[in-house]
Amino acid sequence: xxxxxTPDGAxxxxxxxxxxxxxxxxxxxxxxxxxxxxxxxxxxxxxxQIKLGRETPLKLLAEAMVMDLxxxxxxxxxxxxxxxxxxxxxxxxxxxxxxxxxxxxxxxWTDTNGLWREAQARFDAAFGKDxxxxxxxxxxxxxxxxxxxxFSGAGQDQD
Amino acid sequence: xxxxxTPDGAxxxxxxxxxxxxxxxxxxxxxxxxxxxxxxxxxxxxxxQIKLGRETPLKLLAEAMVMDLxxxxxxxxxxxxxxxxxxxxxxxxxxxxxxxxxxxxxxxWTDTNGLWREAQARFDAAFGKDxxxxxxxxxxxxxxxxxxxxFSGAGQDQD
DNA sequence: GAAATTTACTGGTATATACCACTATATTTA
DNA sequence: TAAATATAGTGGTATATACCAGTAAATTTC
Numbered sequence: 001x002x003x004x005x006t007p008d009g010a011x012x013x014x015x016x017x018x019x020x021x022x023x024x025x026x027x028x029x030x031x032x033x034x035x036x037x038x039x040x041x042x043x044x045x046x047x048x049q050i051k052l053g054r055e056t057p058l059k060l061l062a063e064a065m066v067m068d069l070x071x072x073x074x075x076x077x078x079x080x081x082x083x084x085x086x087x088x089x090x091x092x093x094x095x096x097x098x099x100x101x102x103x104x105x106x107x108x109w110t111d112t113n114g115l116w117r118e119a120q121a122r123f124d125a126a127f128g129k130d131x132x133x134x135x136x137x138x139x140x141x142x143x144x145x146x147x148x149x150x151f152s153g154a155g156q157d158q159d
Numbered sequence: 160x161x162x163x164x165t166p167d168g169a170x171x172x173x174x175x176x177x178x179x180x181x182x183x184x185x186x187x188x189x190x191x192x193x194x195x196x197x198x199x200x201x202x203x204x205x206x207x208q209i210k211l212g213r214e215t216p217l218k219l220l221a222e223a224m225v226m227d228l229x230x231x232x233x234x235x236x237x238x239x240x241x242x243x244x245x246x247x248x249x250x251x252x253x254x255x256x257x258x259x260x261x262x263x264x265x266x267x268w269t270d271t272n273g274l275w276r277e278a279q280a281r282f283d284a285a286f287g288k289d290x291x292x293x294x295x296x297x298x299x300x301x302x303x304x305x306x307x308x309x310f311s312g313a314g315q316d317q318d
Numbered sequence: 319g320a321a322a323t324t325t326a327c328t329g330g331t332a333t334a335t336a337c338c339a340c341t342a343t344a345t346t347t348a
Numbered sequence: 349t350a351a352a353t354a355t356a357g358t359g360g361t362a363t364a365t366a367c368c369a370g371t372a373a374a375t376t377t378c
Contacts, residue, residue, distance in 0.1 A: 009223055010207040011299060014275065015282050015291055016189045017204040018298035023182040024335080025225045025302045029310050030175045031336085040336095042364065045176040048169040059326060064168055066184045071365040073328065078363065095326040095373050116173065123174050126309035127301070132174055135297070139177035140170060142286070143184045150285035151188050183365080190366085199366095201334065218356060230335040232358065237333065246357095254343045254356040 019142075026123075033119035037112040043079060044116060047101060047109045050085055055098040057090065066143050084108060178301075185282075192278035196271040202238060203275055206260060206268045209244055214257040216249065225302050243267060 011018040030041040037044070046065070053061060062072040076099070079085045084105030090096035101109060124132045141147055170177040189200040196203070205224070212220060221231040235258065238244045243264030249255035260268060283291045300306055 008211055010204045010211070011302070012295060014204060014207075014279060015286070015295055015298075016185050016200055016278070017207075018295040018302075019178065019182045019185055020201070020204070021225045022298035022301040023178045025307060026175050026178055028336085029307060032311075040363070041175055042179070045169045045173060045179070048173075048176075052167055052169070057326080066180045067364090068366055069327070070329085070367075074366095075364060093326085093374070097327070119175070120173060122310050126306060127174070136171060136174055136177040138294070139174075139181035142181040143170070143177075147285060148184060148188060151281050152191075187366085199333070216356080226334090227336055228357070229337075229359085233336095234334060252344070252356085256357070 029123075030116075030119045033122070034112065034115050037108065037115055039108065039112055041116075041119075042075070044109070044112055046075065046079065047084065047105060047112075050099050051101055051106065051109055053099070055088065055100045057096045057098050058087075059096070061099060079105070188282075189275075189278045192281070193271065193274050196267065196274055198267065198271055200275075200278075201234070203268070203271055205234065205238065206243065206264060206271075207275075209258050210260055210265070210268055212258070214247065214259045216255045216257050217246075218255070220258060238264070 009017075011021050027041055034041050034044055039047070049061060049064060050056070053064070056064070058072060059069060062069040065072065067075075076085060076087075080087070083102055085099055086102050087097040087099055090098055127135070168176075170180050186200055193200050193203055198206070208220060208223060209215070212223070215223070217231060217235075218228060221228040224231065226234075235244060235246075239246070242261055244258055245261050246256040246258055249257055286294070
């Protein structure tokens with residue numbers, strides 16, 4: 001196995017930078033596999049979540065993605081522009097907007113799914129299938145509200 | 160321990176989205192702790208790496224960060240503007256530019272180091288010290304060129 | 319039920335990060 | 349050494365993502 005490419009780095013001490021650095025590389029790796037679809041990996045993930053969510057309100061989608069609501073809105077813009085997703089008003093609460101895939105979006109998602117499977121299969125092959133599943137669970141833990149609470153409460157005592 | 164906030168998500172299957180999602184949350188968490196310094200956590204990381212690197216060429220810094228060279232250039236802009244880092248020409252190869260902290264940058268780094276320590280301590284407390292170190296090593300593996308090679312070679316056989 | 323507050327979303331602005339095309343240097347080839 | 353190629357960085361453009369300041373609609377308070 002190869003070693004890191006510099007003798008010393010912030011990522012040897014800082015969990016955040018370690019995660020960000022790995023995330024950049026992994027993003028690149030998946031991105032390359034997804035490239036033929038024209039979708040960025042982030043966009044594919046978003047489409048997946050929208051598909052799973054069946055017209056989820058933006059707010060809930062943002063929470064699920066652990067993303068700022070306004071950030072989500074901006075990220076959705078290119079997808080709306082390209083006619084892959086659309087917003088529909090909620091019937092009962094007129095503040096709420098729900099997101100769904102258009103037919104075009106659904107088709108592109110389906111067409112891209114095979115590429116994603118290929119990328120994920122490569123990851124599992126390189127990293128180990130069990131380790132991969134394990135990693136996903138660990139990441140889910142870090143992304144959970146409970147972890148955030150534990151982190152924030154872990155200092156002395158603050159508000 | 161808290162569970163994930165939605166019944167089902169792409170991150171349960173996709174290692175990339177799992178990593179990105181955790182990375183967003185963790186970034187936010189560190190960011191909040193660093194806030195009093197005025198530095199983003201990414202900027203602090205960059206300053207740290209520049210400090211460790213002792214006038215590293217941009218190219219090498221980008222590789223160490225696992226970041227695109229032009230992306231690095233753009234990320235450095237606000238730091239240059241604020242007088243925290245500066246570029247110096249290499250003596251032997253006039254294409255090369257080396258990055259270093261200014262005195263101001265070095266001072267700000269020192270002043271911010273305590274906040275970073277606090278954030279890292281909170282992470283270790285919430286996640287477990289051994290698990291934390293383990294995670295950093297795992298992330299370093301994923302970020303390594305060797306892993307990228309294994310991933311890319313893991314498909315059938317392509318270029 | 320009118321006023322105050324909270325909630326969901328939008329738009330502006332700033333940083334993070336990628337790719338591509340271009341420029342200036344170096345290095346390699348012939 | 350002149351031409352071809354490779355390397356390092358810059359600037360443009362596009363997406364990713366955050367915060368803040370609105371706006372509009374719902375909910376709560378009195």
